[in-house]
Amino acid sequence: MRALTVRPGEKGSLEVRDVPDPVPAAGELLVQGLAVGVCGTDKEIVQGEYGWAPAEREWLVLGHESLGRVRQAPPGSDFTAGDLVAGVVRRPDPEPCGACARGEFDMCRNGRYTERGIKSIDGFGAQTWCVEADYAVKLAPHLERAGVLLEPTSVVAKAWEQVERVGARSWFEPRRVLVTGAGPIGLLAALLGAQRGLEVHVLDRVTEGTKPALVRDLGATYHAGDVEQVITGVCPDVVIEATGANEVVLTSLTGTAPYGVVCLTGVSPTGRRTTVDGGAINREIVLQNDAVVGSVNANLRHYHQAADALAQADLSSLERMITRRVPLERAMEAFSPQQDDVKVVIEL
Incomplete structure (x- = not known):
């Protein structure tokens, strides 16, 4: 079969x-x-x-945002042939930290986790792949063309869970949210x-094209003005920051x-220095009982x-x-940005 591979560390x-x-x-x-x-x-x-490549060789099958259809399922699993599925990316470390031992492997504290298509385990960028039933997630049948969004949506689902858990330290009924960045995560x-x-x-830089229209279709208001003016005008209860840009973050x-x-x-990229009034930032966060979480x-x-959120969308x-959408044999094209790109996928 054909697969998309890379030798990590080698451009x-x-x-x-x-x-x-x-x-x-088995399983x-x-x-x-x-x-x-x-x-x-x-x-x-x-x-x-x-x-990182698997320990036994120099190359890695790339791809962690997956979508596939079950061809064969182990007896006793919740899956059958024909099911639409995606694979979970991360696996707990072999000598689990406290978080991994409790199923919170996204919060691994010792860094010895592994990840499909990223760290030491082959990814899903192949015409056929295997995944443990315990690390597979079933998608609604109508999502055959959009289910590849599951992994980035899971990242966002966690972010919202973190916001709600932090907010729940006291009375918390947010009304307004500002999302910075109109890429896939935003x-x-x-x-x-x-x-x-x-x-x-939603705040982004572009003033026309796909992003503003998509934001409106999601029932949100699109902004492309000065960052400080937009944030001041919206005065959000929650900010989901998805750009990593210094000015926007600060x-x-x-x-x-x-x-x-x-x-x-x-x-955020490293090496870009910005002069800030750290005291003013600290004063604002402390006096307003604000919270910041990564x-x-x-x-x-x-x-x-x-999966539930996508099924309802x-x-x-x-x-x-x-x-x-780029065919596998022309996968290199997916890594060359084009105007109006939001999410690019490689079809297997």
Whole structure:
């Protein structure tokens, strides 16, 4: 079969190659791959900046945003042939920390976790793949064209869970949320905010094209103005920050209503220095009882929350988030950005 592979640490090593057909172990599903999404982590791996190959070889099958159809399921599992599924990315470390031992492997404290398509385990970028039944999530049948959004939606589901848990330290009934960034994470964060009945605002740089229209279709208000003016005008109870841009992050920290929660999901580049008034930031957060929390990855319950959210969402809006589909044999094209890209997927 054909698979998308890379040699981690080696820039320019991305290739589509023949690899052996997988044989499911006990308790594993055999899955026909349908699609994998491309995100910033994949691009870092392709650039040689990140990633680990399995211990026994130099190359890694890429792809952690998965979608497939079950061809064979183990007896006694909750799956049958024909089910639409996605695979969970992270696995607990072999000598689990306290979090991993309790199923909270997204919160691993010793860093010895592994991840499909990223760290030490082959990903889902292959025409056929296997996954343990305990790490597979079933999707609604109508999501065949949009179910590849499950993994990024799981990241957003966790972010919302973190916001709600932090807010629950006292009375908390948020009304307005500002999502910064209208990429896949930002749009999906807006979707989950709208599903919660909140007044949703989305801030991005572009003034026309796909993103503003998608935001409106999600029932949210789109903004493309000055960051400080937008945040001041909205005065959100919650900020889901999905850009990682220094100015946006720093402005978000002091821009919420009192007792606000800022959830940082965007990963900032290093080496870019900004002069800030740290005392003013600290004063605002302390005197307003504000909270700031970072959130990344997801565990099994977040995948199930994400599957429920996608099943309830407007299908046409989900499908329009996928702005480009590239066949496996031309996978390199998926890593060259084009104007109006939101989510690019590789069809297997």
